[in-house]
Amino acid sequence: MTESSHPQTVANEGTSSNRADGTSDDVGALFDLLESHDSLAVVCHNNPDPDCLGSALALEAIAEACDVGRVDILYAGEITHQQNRAMVNLLDIDAVQYAHDRLASTELVAFVDHSIPGVNNAVPPDYVPDIVIDHHPMEGVAGTFVDRREEVGATASILAQYLRVTDVDVEERVATGLLFGIRRETLGFMRGVTEAEYDAAEFLHPFADVDLLRRLSDSLFTPATLDSIAEATRNRVVRGSALVSNVGRTAERDALPQAADHLLNLEGITTTVVFGVVGDTVHISARSRDSRVDIGAVMRRTFDDVGNAGGHKDMAGGTLPLGLFGILADESDELCSLVGETITERVFDSLA
Known part of the structure; x- marks a missing residue:
């Protein structure tokens, strides 16, 4: 057919x-x-x-x-x-x-x-x-x-x-x-x-x-996954009850949703967004237990013009081509950090 x-x-x-x-x-x-x-x-x-x-x-x-x-x-x-x-x-x-x-x-x-x-x-x-x-x-x-x-x-x-x-x-x-x-x-x-x-x-x-x-x-996670979760914990930015974290470059894409789930347990936090650069793509995972927040709609509103994003009211994610920010995969971590700051501010603005 x-x-x-x-x-x-x-x-x-x-x-x-x-x-x-x-x-x-x-x-x-x-x-x-x-x-x-x-x-x-x-x-x-x-x-x-x-x-x-x-x-x-x-x-x-x-x-x-x-x-x-x-x-x-x-x-x-x-x-x-x-x-x-x-x-x-x-x-x-x-x-x-x-x-x-x-x-x-x-x-x-x-x-x-x-x-x-x-x-x-x-x-x-x-x-x-x-x-x-x-x-x-x-x-x-x-x-x-x-x-x-x-x-x-x-x-x-x-x-x-x-x-x-x-x-x-x-x-x-x-x-x-x-x-x-x-x-x-x-x-x-x-x-x-x-x-x-x-x-x-x-x-x-x-x-x-x-x-x-x-x-x-009970499947065990790798030391690299644990390191990525630790990086997300260390780099967290909190405003009100929302937390956004950038883990930078990582080979552990699956650590991002695990980190988003883990950080949602932090006292006073009801919404988490964790992202990192995997190859030439920014991967994003988001979670929320705030009844006022539809995190899937937030992701679509924030990133649909530059990538693929969406999900449910309490769980969402997305991908953004790194090239959209003028950054190539082999360029410096400092430039990727600037991209991270842009994404962080964009998320907080959308949540606000």
Whole structure:
């Protein structure tokens, strides 16, 4: 199937009709679509996290139950976070690097945990995927089957519901992957959790490997990650209840969200933004537990004109090409520090 032949109708855009009530026409529509094709590429977002990986693993199992002959899980970027690496290894997730030619060689293309081509993925911006399953707030989502529910706390909860309302056998590794994805996305059911996550956990728990879940949760982080978190702690700038920190150049991209989570525990702090330069890109992670702050909207408002940014009310992130600031990747740390000061002031101005 070519790019231009992909239909652009929306089956379930932002609705909540696919509930675990055993009577979901929309889930049936997904199965009908899968059963009429022989190959599927499940495209993860860049640097996929447990919610994305668990959802991809579940969609792979559903596709195989629908007799799809070949299923590929694709991702761009890297899988470097210690828990993400452990998840891929221990659950034997066969994820391979994304390449454009893979889109042309498969009949169906699915996005999980993201929804817009070219935004936090390597897919060309003019491409229209066949299947989109996501929980992030986005506009202009198109596809043959779209299930986007921003009122749900994790994409894995949506996939768990698909399994619950069908007769697909729930494999231990799939249940474990989904449950771990939900736990990580909600920080152990403490952030952005909804009734859907509790329902999914209740359904998945009997099928999951609890000992393996514990091993995934206890995955050790590297000394370099600890150093980056320490750098974020040392460089913090606090104004009121907001904290912004610049870790400078780092190879530990996944340390940024960990630092943002860690610093949110500081007394008097309700919003954190941590950023650093990874290669030729500024990566940003943001968190908030202030009911007055929609940190996803703040990130979009602050950086959409110079990069990709967005997320949820309590958790968000973004990327900015370093070249936009006139700084090349091999230039001095002093110049990158000036970029950091610019970003810091921009964040505080937006929060104000």
